[in-house]
Amino acid sequence: MAAARLVEGLVARGLGPQTTVLAEEQHAPYNRILLSAVLEGTHRPGALALREKQWYADRGVDLRLNSLVVDIHRDTKTVELADRTTVPYDAVVLATGAIPTLPPIRGVVRMDGSLDPRVQAFRSLDDCARLLDTLHDHPRSAVIVGGGLLGLQVARALAVRGIETEIVEGRDHLLSSQVDASAGKVLKRSMAKLGTQVYLGARATRLTDEGLKLDNGYTLETDLVVLTAGGRPRANLARRAELTVNRGIVVDDQLRSVDDPDVYAIGDCAEHDGNVTGFVSPAWEQAGVLADVLAGDEAAYQGHRVVARLRATDLDVCVLGSPEDEAGEVVEIANPIKGTHRKLVVRDGRIVAGALVGDLSRVGLITQAFDRQTVLGEHEAGQLLLPEPSKSPRPELPDDAEVCACAGVSAGRIRACRSLEDVRETTRATTGCGGCAPTVRQLLATRPSGSQLSATQLSLEGTT
Numbered sequence: 159m160a161a162a163r164l165v166e167g168l169v170a171r172g173l174g175p176q177t178t179v180l181a182e183e184q185h186a187p188y189n190r191i192l193l194s195a196v197l198e199g200t201h202r203p204g205a206l207a208l209r210e211k212q213w214y215a216d217r218g219v220d221l222r223l224n225s226l227v228v229d230i231h232r233d234t235k236t237v238e239l240a241d242r243t244t245v246p247y248d249a250v251v252l253a254t255g256a257i258p259t260l261p262p263i264r265g266v267v268r269m270d271g272s273l274d275p276r277v278q279a280f281r282s283l284d285d286c287a288r289l290l291d292t293l294h295d296h297p298r299s300a301v302i303v304g305g306g307l308l309g310l311q312v313a314r315a316l317a318v319r320g321i322e323t324e325i326v327e328g329r330d331h332l333l334s335s336q337v338d339a340s341a342g343k344v345l346k347r348s349m350a351k352l353g354t355q356v357y358l359g360a361r362a363t364r365l366t367d368e369g370l371k372l373d374n375g376y377t378l379e380t381d382l383v384v385l386t387a388g389g390r391p392r393a394n395l396a397r398r399a400e401l402t403v404n405r406g407i408v409v410d411d412q413l414r415s416v417d418d419p420d421v422y423a424i425g426d427c428a429e430h431d432g433n434v435t436g437f438v439s440p441a442w443e444q445a446g447v448l449a450d451v452l453a454g455d456e457a458a459y460q461g462h463r464v465v466a467r468l469r470a471t472d473l474d475v476c477v478l479g480s481p482e483d484e485a486g487e488v489v490e491i492a493n494p495i496k497g498t499h500r501k502l503v504v505r506d507g508r509i510v511a512g513a514l515v516g517d518l519s520r521v522g523l524i525t526q527a528f529d530r531q532t533v534l535g536e537h538e539a540g541q542l543l544l545p546e547p548s549k550s551p552r553p554e555l556p557d558d559a560e561v562c563a564c565a566g567v568s569a570g571r572i573r574a575c576r577s578l579e580d581v582r583e584t585t586r587a588t589t590g591c592g593g594c595a596p597t598v599r600q601l602l603a604t605r606p607s608g609s610q611l612s613a614t615q616l617s618l619e620g621t622t
């Protein structure tokens with residue numbers, strides 16, 4: 159996803175014909191966030207492409223699919239592919255993403271090194287296709303190992319398809335890297351409504367003929383185990399090329415490797431200022447900065463405050479910064495009966511982090527205050543967390559309020575567009591997690607008169 163965004167930036171700067179994309183997968187870059195929608199059956203796999211193959215060709219970009227890079231030869235400035243061919247470069251950008259973590263469960267990997275046929279991963283379109291194939295065998299139940307974002311998405315998608323699902327999570331609550339225990343409880347309740355059983359503080363230790371054994375003594379009888387226990391930056395190429403890798407490939411403010419001025423890294427594989435990310439919004443922001451840098455303009459990535467919208471149908475979650483790590487005063491409102499939990503961490507009157515679960519009706523204003531580091535009055539943080547009174551008109555978002563966190567698009571830029579298609583094409587808003595789509599539609603519908611959209615334009619929901 160980072161590479162696709164970078165290419166858009168390079169094309170906009172007239173650098174398309176100098177750009178080659180070497181991609182291991184057989185599909186043109188696609189929206190990984192919507193994989194669970196394919197699993198759920200609401201989106202076709204083809205609808206996930208961020209740009210069609212022809213789009214690259216029309217702009218002179220050499221997109222080579224099924225092209226796994228195995229080595230970077232920094233001395234000769236070439237990269238080597240699995241078929242031993244080489245490609246020369248002036249600058250090489252690593253946007254290799256993340257690799258799923260294989261939890262230490264005995265029996266998952268067989269003696270010959272292959273995975274037990276009951277075990278599936280979930281990170282790519284091919285993983286998704288394999289998982290869908292196994293559903294044709296009508297599994298009785300599925301166990302999802304890992305109760306983070308991916309685990310919730312997979313559990314939800316399989317439950318909607320009528321498969322009995324169970325989640326095993328080693329920590330004491332769901333989505334523990336992003337939200338606190340009370341919000342985790344709300345999520346657990348939402349999963350229970352779908353019929354999903356959640357085992358917390360439990361580790362899967364062994365896969366046997368009887369099923370998946372947990373360290374709490376339970377054995378979960380299952381014929382499908384989906385591994386969603388997190389991932390780590392895919393940095394093997396960088397290591398082989400003797401570039402500095404801590405958790406990710408270490409880069410400076412220009413996203414340049416600290417060891418080689420002609421090697422760059424962006425997205426999930428990169429580590430900037432000690433941080434690796436794992437969300438689309440920082441990946442796309444880095445891609446934007448790097449497009450400027452490669453075009454010879456002054457630009458710097460400063461580790462923008464991350465706003466991550468986590469997509470899973472009926473599980474609305476937005477995380478601002480790192481609510482579990484930031485120090486400050488906590489303002490929170492929870493309604494476990496309704497399935498909502500909203501929390502802001504406030505320091506010196508400013509929102510420094512937050513987590514919203516189940517109700518994102520005020521997300522625009524909250525994100526704006528977080529982004530701008532607005533100093534709030536003593537009642538304001540609490541008021542921002544109150545649900546929007548249904549009868550009062552929505553406060554109008556100012557032109558500079560950020561609406562799409564993934565692509566960094568403001569309300570003013572949306573208002574300047576003629577249609578949803580125009581928004582997607584010119585700003586790329588709604589093409590990431592899709593969480594901004596309702597606000598975008600509302601902004602388009604309430605543009606000043608004379609610029610109202612037709613009913614057909616408003617019903618164009620695209621793939622989000």
Ligand SMILES: Cc1cc2nc3c(=O)[nH]c(=O)nc-3n(C[C@H](O)[C@H](O)[C@H](O)COP(=O)(O)OP(=O)(O)OC[C@H]3O[C@@H](n4cnc5c(N)ncnc54)[C@H](O)[C@@H]3O)c2cc1C
Binds near residue numbers: 441
């Ligand atoms: C199921 C799922 C749901 C997600 N949901 C959300 C969400 O709701 N919100 C959010 O913000 N983020 C979400 N994410 C995370 C988001 O998708 C990533 O942050 C984003 O894709 C990062 O982009 P990237 O380009 O760094 O990596 P990727 O999109 O993973 O792309 C990396 C690409 O590099 C290729 N590659 C790797 N090594 C090589 C090589 N040696 N040669 C050639 N090609 C190579 C890989 O095959 C892959 O296609 C989700 C991720 C997954 C898997």
